[in-house]
Structure formats: structure tokens, C-alpha cells
Amino acid sequence: MNQTQRLTAVAILGVAIVLGIGFVVHFPWKSEPPRGGPAGADLKLGEYLIQAGNCYSCHTAHDGKPYAGGRPVATPYGTLYSSNITPDPQTGVGNWSADDFWRALHEGKSKDGSLLYPAFPYWAYTKVTREHADAMYAYLKSIPPVSQQNRAHEMRFPYDQRPLLAGWQALYFREGEFKPDPRQTPEWNRGAYLVEGLGHCAGCHGQRGAWGSVREKDIGGGLIPMLNWYAPSLGSKRDADEIAEFLKHGVSSARAAFGPMSEVIRDSLQHLEIADLRAMAVYLASRGDGDEETASGPRLTSAQQKQLMELGARVYHDRCADCHQQAGEGVPRVYPRLAANEAILMRNPVNAVRIVLNGGFPPSTRGNPRPYGMPPFAHVLSDGEVAAVVTYIRGAWGNRAAPVSAVQVASARGVPLD
Amino acid sequence: MWVAVKCSRLALAALLWFAPAHAQQVPDTLEQRLVACAACHGKNGEGLKANEYYPRIAGKPARYLFNQLVNFRERRRQSPAMNYMVGFLSDDYLRDIARYYAMQPPRYPAPQEKPSSEVQARGEALMQRGDPVRKIPACAACHGERLTGMEPAIPGLVGLEVHYIGAQMGAWRNRLRRAQAPDCMANIASLLIPGDVEAIAAYLASLPPPAHAEPLPAGSLKLPTECGGA
Numbered sequence: 001m002n003q004t005q006r007l008t009a010v011a012i013l014g015v016a017i018v019l020g021i022g023f024v025v026h027f028p029w030k031s032e033p034p035r036g037g038p039a040g041a042d043l044k045l046g047e048y049l050i051q052a053g054n055c056y057s058c059h060t061a062h063d064g065k066p067y068a069g070g071r072p073v074a075t076p077y078g079t080l081y082s083s084n085i086t087p088d089p090q091t092g093v094g095n096w097s098a099d100d101f102w103r104a105l106h107e108g109k110s111k112d113g114s115l116l117y118p119a120f121p122y123w124a125y126t127k128v129t130r131e132h133a134d135a136m137y138a139y140l141k142s143i144p145p146v147s148q149q150n151r152a153h154e155m156r157f158p159y160d161q162r163p164l165l166a167g168w169q170a171l172y173f174r175e176g177e178f179k180p181d182p183r184q185t186p187e188w189n190r191g192a193y194l195v196e197g198l199g200h201c202a203g204c205h206g207q208r209g210a211w212g213s214v215r216e217k218d219i220g221g222g223l224i225p226m227l228n229w230y231a232p233s234l235g236s237k238r239d240a241d242e243i244a245e246f247l248k249h250g251v252s253s254a255r256a257a258f259g260p261m262s263e264v265i266r267d268s269l270q271h272l273e274i275a276d277l278r279a280m281a282v283y284l285a286s287r288g289d290g291d292e293e294t295a296s297g298p299r300l301t302s303a304q305q306k307q308l309m310e311l312g313a314r315v316y317h318d319r320c321a322d323c324h325q326q327a328g329e330g331v332p333r334v335y336p337r338l339a340a341n342e343a344i345l346m347r348n349p350v351n352a353v354r355i356v357l358n359g360g361f362p363p364s365t366r367g368n369p370r371p372y373g374m375p376p377f378a379h380v381l382s383d384g385e386v387a388a389v390v391t392y393i394r395g396a397w398g399n400r401a402a403p404v405s406a407v408q409v410a411s412a413r414g415v416p417l418d
Numbered sequence: 419m420w421v422a423v424k425c426s427r428l429a430l431a432a433l434l435w436f437a438p439a440h441a442q443q444v445p446d447t448l449e450q451r452l453v454a455c456a457a458c459h460g461k462n463g464e465g466l467k468a469n470e471y472y473p474r475i476a477g478k479p480a481r482y483l484f485n486q487l488v489n490f491r492e493r494r495r496q497s498p499a500m501n502y503m504v505g506f507l508s509d510d511y512l513r514d515i516a517r518y519y520a521m522q523p524p525r526y527p528a529p530q531e532k533p534s535s536e537v538q539a540r541g542e543a544l545m546q547r548g549d550p551v552r553k554i555p556a557c558a559a560c561h562g563e564r565l566t567g568m569e570p571a572i573p574g575l576v577g578l579e580v581h582y583i584g585a586q587m588g589a590w591r592n593r594l595r596r597a598q599a600p601d602c603m604a605n606i607a608s609l610l611i612p613g614d615v616e617a618i619a620a621y622l623a624s625l626p627p628p629a630h631a632e633p634l635p636a637g638s639l640k641l642p643t644e645c646g647g648a
Contacts, residue, residue, distance in 0.1 A: 062493040262506040323444075323453075334444050358499070359454050364508035371507075372444070373454025376499065380457075416498065 046139025049132050052276075053125065053198040054268035058082045068092075068146035073119050074226040075212065078155030080119050088145035101137040102130060107175055108165075115165035117153070118173070124216045127178040127197035172213035184286075191283030194276060195219070195234075199268075204231040204260065219287065223348060228415045229259040230348040235287030243281035244274055249367035253332040255341060256362045256371075258355055266363040298405040308403055312392025315385050319377065320393075328397045334372050339397035349404045352390045353412045356381070383409040448518045454503065455515070463519040465527075473582050477524030479633050481570035483516035485598065485647050494596035496589070526577035526627035533620035541621025544614060554609050555642040557618070560602075565622070567633040571648045574633060576625050583619035598646030605643070 050056075059082045061070040069084040086092040093101070093111075100111040108122035109115060116122060128136075158164060178197055180189040195201050196216045206218030208225055221233035246252035247269040250262065257265050269277065300308065317326075323335040330337035338344055344352045359376035362368065377386065383406040390409075394401035444450060458472040459465055465474035475483060490500040491507065504512065532538055543549070545565070548556035558565060560572055567574035575583075589595035590607035597603060641648065 062491075266506045331444050358502060359457065361454060361503060361507055363506035364511045369508060370448075370451055370511050370514065372451045373503070375454045375457030377457075 042135050043139050043142055045132075046135035046137070046142075048271070049128075049136045049198060050139050051268055051271040052194060053128075053136070053200070054264055055085065057263050057267045058119075059085050065144075065146045065148070067140070067143060068148045070148065070151055075119060075155075076225050077159035077212070078153065080117055080153045080155070081151035083150045084146065084148050085140055086143055086146040086148075087141045088147050091147050091149050092145060093140065094145060096137075098134050098137045101140075102133045105133050105136075106177075108169060108173060114162050115169060117155075117165065118168065118212055118214070121200035121203050123173055123214055124197055124200035124202065126173075126175045127193065127216065129177055168211060168213070172209070172211075185282075187279045188283050188286060190276065191279035191281070194272075194280050195283055199280065201234060205234050219284070221346065223350070224260065227260060228350060228412075229354070230346055230350050231260075232342055232346055232351075234284045236285065236342065238281070238285055240278055240281035240285055243284065244277040247277045247280065248272070248274055248365070249333075250362040250365045251333045251336070251368050251371065254330075254337050255343065256336040258343075258360050258362065259351065262361075262363040265365060270363075270365040270367070298403060298407075300403055305403060308388050308391050309395060311385065312388035312390070313396070315381065315389040316392050316396075319381075320389065323372075323374070328393060328399075333368065335374075338393045339399060344393055345399055345401040347402075349390055349394065349401070349408065350412055350415075352393065353386060353404060353409050354415065356386050356390060357409070357413060378413065383407075383413070448514060452515060452518065455519075458499070459519075462522040462525075464522075464525040473578060474524060474526075475519045476522035477631060478520060478573045479567055479569050479571055480513075480516045480520035482567070482573045482647075483519055484513050485571060487512040487516060489595075489597060496594045524574070524577070524631050526631070527579070529626050530580065530620075530623040532624045533617070537617045537620055538624070540613070541617035541619075544618055545621060552609055554606060559642045560639065560645070560648070562634045562639065564628045564630065565625070566628055566631055568638055568648075569633050569636040572633070572645075574631070575622055576628055576631075578622060580619040580623045583622060584615055587615040587618075600644045600646050602643045602645035602648070 056066060058071055058073060059067045059069050061068070061082075064070050065086075067085050069082045071082045073080045073082060084092040087094040089095050096104075096111050103109045104111075104116065104120075105122060105125040105128055107126070108118070108120070153160070178193045181192070184192075200216070202214055202216050202218050204224050205221060206214050207220065207222040208214055212225075219234040221231060223230050242252050242254055246255055246257070247265065249270065250257040250265045324330050324338050325335075328338035330339075336343075355374065357376060357378040359374040361373040362371040364371060381389070386409045387404045387406045391403040393399065394404065455463070459475050460472075463474065463476035465476075466472040486495065487504050487507075488509070489495040490497060491504045491512070493501055495501075507515075533541070544554065545557040546563070548554045548559065557575065561567055561575050562572075565575045586595060587607050587610065590601075590604045591610070593604065595604075
């Protein structure tokens with residue numbers, strides 16, 4: 001073989017190898033299964049489902065590598081630290097089989113059989129189908145392994161006794177895949193599957209019962225333990241397209257995200273297809289009315305109420321109307337509407353109070369990369385002025401929510417910011 | 419052709435998406451987006467004198483400001499208000515914000531009263547010459563003789579309030595303020611002893627505003643220590 005022939009042979013071999021690799025990349029099901037994954041599992045689908053489950057937010061520390069765990073999760077019973085779910089064999093889940101992963105998701109059991117704390121939302125993930133669990137498993141096996149030891153939980157006695165979780169599971173956990181409702185449309189069923197399953201929306205938007213119990217269908221609103229943001233009821237007759245737009249971009253024609261929802265949108269929902277977000281909204285819209293306002297505010301005489309509303313109106317027109325407009329109508333996708341905005345009308349006024357005190361930005365998303373921010377007013381308004389302006393926006397332009405007291409404002413000042 | 423159609427559709431979608439904002443005349447500017455920042459740092463990032471925790475950000479090098487915004491987001495720096503404000507903003511946006519404030523002209527507060535000559539001498543010595551025995555480099559070695567910083571990421575120090583300097587040094591010593599490794603300021607702060615920080619802070623606050631406030635061009639100084647953030 002002379003040099004030219006040799007070069008030609010090397011070139012042909014090279015092209016063949018490249019074509020071969022191309023073939024494997026394009027047709028994974030015709031070749032070896034993805035690294036460690038069950039045959040046929042689809043990495044793209046797996047990544048999508050991992051995003052829908054928002055695994056990233058909890059399993060990534062603020063200053064940490066993706067999915068390497070270590071983020072503290074404060075609970076009323078102590079602090080949990082999320083685990084390393086990268087495929088590192090020593091410190092992550094590299095030694096887990098697809099069955100192990102399925103048991104964690106579906107039964108709330110770790111590889112060694114020990115029971116998992118329900119901060120890991122297996123009470124919702126149990127709805128995930130086996131096919132989807134396998135795709136998620138395959139994706140997690142494909143991400144870069146990170147060697148990082150899990151940090152021991154810091155739970156108080158008796159909550160540090162894991163066997164007691166058997167009691168919790170017996171009382172509050174019902175395992176079982178999602179069963180579509182044949183009377184509903186496929187879109188509704190897709191939405192229900194995402195909301196009750198991977199979305200685990202009830203974790204914040206439901207009322208936590210005894211010992212942190214949570215029902216995957218309860219989305220009637222609730223105060224998020226430790227964070228003290230009030231997660232609003234999700235059931236209401238809303239415009240599904242507007243809700244889908246909000247979930248995708250963090251702002252919509254009517255509202256803007258704040259607090260923990262910003263994280264959910266940044267890390268999870270903005271990555272979902274608009275059709276899936278719409279399906280979630282269609283399902284939510286079918287779940288009845290939203291958070292009904294009850295007159296649970298401070299008892300005020302009509303003279304006191306009038307005084308509060310007048311002070312609130314003055315503060316509003318001085319400080320708020322430039323952006324939120326004279327009649328609280330807001331500016332679509334820039335400054336949220338305040339008139340007829342459920343986030344302001346809820347029984348618990350803590351969100352509106354905290355936003356007036358601390359301001360904030362909705363999340364950067366692909367659809368809204370440079371959000372407009374709201375200034376904090378904690379250092380320029382007194383508790384009485386904040387109470388008055390929140391009372392005003394809860395009571396003006398057809399809004400009919402209870403007034404807010406200066407004491408409620410004072411207690412919101414001390415709350416950690418996130 | 420198909421690409422062109424797709425592009426024009428995208429453009430149309432983008433137009434529709436932003437159209438209502440323009441209809442209501444909200445300026446499509448960073449200044450308008452950042453009114454949230456102006457509440458504490460002033461309209462042009464000049465800082466608020468009333469409170470030591472709202473430092474000047476105008477005219478600081480863009481890379482320095484970007485690094486700090488990222489450090490706040492990733493909780494390497496602790497400030498509940500800042501951690502919260504930038505918690506969900508992207509790198510791209512933070513870079514734009516940093517550039518915006520870097521371009522604002524700095525305004526300096528009036529110099530504060532000079533400390534006692536002993537404190538003044540100690541502060542000046544540490545700033546300009548360091549302490550070779552304790553292996554403390556001079557502040558001027560990195561921040562420049564005029565202490566106006568160096569592009570792209572070393573901030574100017576003139577005009578910072580006494581309490582702000584004290585709080586930052588304390589935060590470095592206690593690992594409450596961290597930067598990209600190697601964290602040179604944390605290392606240097608750990609070498610300081612009681613009295614050093616007070617002397618540095620008092621000396622700095624007493625300096626008159628520099629005639630040329632802009633940071634030195636990149637590469638003007640050979641840094642005496644390795645700095646991940648610089």
C-alpha cells in the first residue's frame with residue numbers, strides 16, 4: 001500500500017466512523033441503550049420530564065453544580081438537605097437501577113429500602129407512568145457525574161427517626177399511577193397528569209395538614225411553611241391562554257410572578273411546551289372558583305376604614321400609580337394589574353404586604369429576558385402607610401378584600417426574604 | 419424562503435408580544451427596568467449617603483459589578499435584599515445591569531473628617547505600602563495608587579463610607595462575603611488585626627474625590643496576589 005492508498009484508507013475509515021457515530025446519535029434505539037438507561041428510553045423526553053418535575057430547583061445548591069444536591073430545605077421539623085442525583089457511583093445515584101429509581105418516585109423508598117421524607121414529592125410523583133420514569137432515569141444517567149457527598153439531615157427528634165415515616169406513609173400516602181378520566185378531554189387529562197404528578201403544585205398551593213401531609217389534588221391555596229408566602233388557590237374560571245402565557249414567561253397580560261413561583265417558572269415551567277402549559281391551565285380552570293375572600297381583616301369602624309382608604313389612596317397616587325396606573329389597570333406584560341388580581345384579593349394579605357415592603361423582579365425567562373422591577377418601600381413607608389396602601393388596593397376599583405392592619409405589616413417585615 | 423417566512427413570523431410574534439408595552443408608553447430602557455435598584459442606590463447608582471449599606475455603584479468596572487450581582491444571586495455574598503432582588507435574573511440581564519451602572523458617572527460624597535494622625539498614618543501605610551512582615555499587600559497594588567480601581571473587575575475604593583468598608587472586611591473575615599476562588603480579599607482580610615480595618619476605613623473616607631475617577635485600564639498593574647474575581 002503506498003502512501004496515497006494509505007491516506008485514502010484512513011480517510012474512508014474516518015468518514016465511516018463519523019457516519020457511524022452520526023447514525024448512533026440519530027437512531028439511539030437501533031444501538032446500545034443510552035448509558036445505563038433502559039432500552040428505548042428517550043433522553044430528550046427524559047430531560048423534558050425532569051424539567052416538568054422541577055428536580056433542578058431542590059437538587060441544586062445556590063452555589064452548586066446542577067443536580068449535585070446540598071440545598072437546604074427548611075421544614076417545621078428541621079432542615080433537610082437535598083441529595084446528589086447525578087450519576088456519580090459513590091456519592092450520587094450512579095449505582096441505582098431503573099427499578100430503584102421507580103421505587104423512589106412511585107413508593108417513596110430509597111435504594112436501601114429506607115423511607116424518604118415527603119419533602120421529596122413522591123406523593124405526587126407516584127402518578128408518573130413507568131415509561132416516563134424510565135425516561136427520567138435515562139436522562140439522569142446521562143448528565144455529568146459530580147462527586148459530592150450528601151449532607152446529613154438536621155431533623156429534630158423524633159422526626160430524625162426514619163422508620164416513623166412508615167406511619168406517615170400509611171396515614172397520608174396513596175401510591176398509584178395517574179388514571180385518566182375518560183369523561184374528560186385528552187387535554188384536560190394531560191393537564192391533570194402534569195399538575196397532580198410531576199408539577200407537584202399541591203406542595204405549595206395546597207394546605208399542609210398534620211405532619212406535613214399533603215393531598216396531590218388539593219390546590220385550594222395555602223401558606224407555604226417556613227417561607228411565609230401565601231400560595232394562591234389555583235382553581236378558578238380563568239382564561240387558559242393567559243395562564244399558559246404567565247407560566248411560560250413569568251408575566252402575562254394580567255399578572256407577574258413573584259416569590260417562590262419565580263423559581264418554578266425559571267427552572268421548570270418556561271421550558272415546557274405551550275400546549276402542555278395550556279393543558280395545565282385547562283385542568284386548573286375546571287377546578288372551581290378561586291380563593292373566596294372572607295371578611296377576616298381587622299375590625300374597623302366605617303370612619304376608620306374611610307381614613308385608611310384615604311391615606312392609602314394618597315400613598316398609591318404618590319408611589320404606585322406611575323407604574324400600576326391610576327385605576328390599578330397595570331401595563332400588560334410589564335406591570336401587573338392590581339384591579340381584579342387574585343394575588344391581591346386573597347384572605348391572607350401577606351404577599352401584597354411583602355411585595356410593597358420588598359419590591360422584586362419577576363424571573364428572567366426566554367420570553368421576558370429583562371423584566372421590569374418594583375422598588376422596595378420598606379425604608380420609605382411606615383407600617384401604617386403600607387397597611388393603608390395595601391388596604392386601598394384591596395378595596396379600590398371593584399376589589400372587595402378585607403383591610404390590612406399595621407400589625408400585619410410589622411410581622412411581615414421580620415420574615416426572611418426567601 | 420421558508421427561513422425568511424419563519425423569521426418574519428418570529429418578528430411579528432415578538433412585535434405583538436411587546437406591542438402593548440409601547441402602547442402604554444413605558445420606556446423600553448434599562449433605566450425604567452431598574453427603578454427597583456434606584457430606590458436604594460440612587461437614580462444613577464450614586465448610592466445613598468443616609469445608609470452605609472447602599473454603596474455607590476455608578477462608574478465601578480462592569481465586570482466587578484457583574485461578579486457581585488452573580489455572587490449575590492448564588493449567595494456567595496449575604497444581603498437579604500440583594501439576594502432576593504437578583505435571585506431569578508439571568509447572567510445576560512445581570513451583565514446588562516452591570517454595564518449600565520458602569521457607564522454612569524460616579525459622584526463622590528464630601529470627604530469625612532480626618533482621623534487622628536496616628537490612625538491616618540496607619541491607614542495610609544496599609545493602603546499605599548501594605549505590611550511586608552505580615553504579608554499584607556498594599557491596597558494600591560491592585561486598586562491603583564489613586565484607589566480608583568482597574569478594569570475590568572477591580573473596584574475603586576474612594577468615597578466608600580466607613581461603616582460599609584468595616585462591614586465588608588468583617589464579612590470577608592467571617593466568610594459571609596465570598597468571591598470566585600482564589601478569594602484574594604478573603605485571604606487579605608484574614609491577615610488584618612483589630613485596628614487595621616478602622617484605620618483603612620477612616621483613611622479612605624477622608625480622601626478627597628480624585629480628579630480622574632475612572633478605573634485604570636486593564637493590565638496597568640501586575641497583581642501581587644491571585645484573584646479569581648479579578
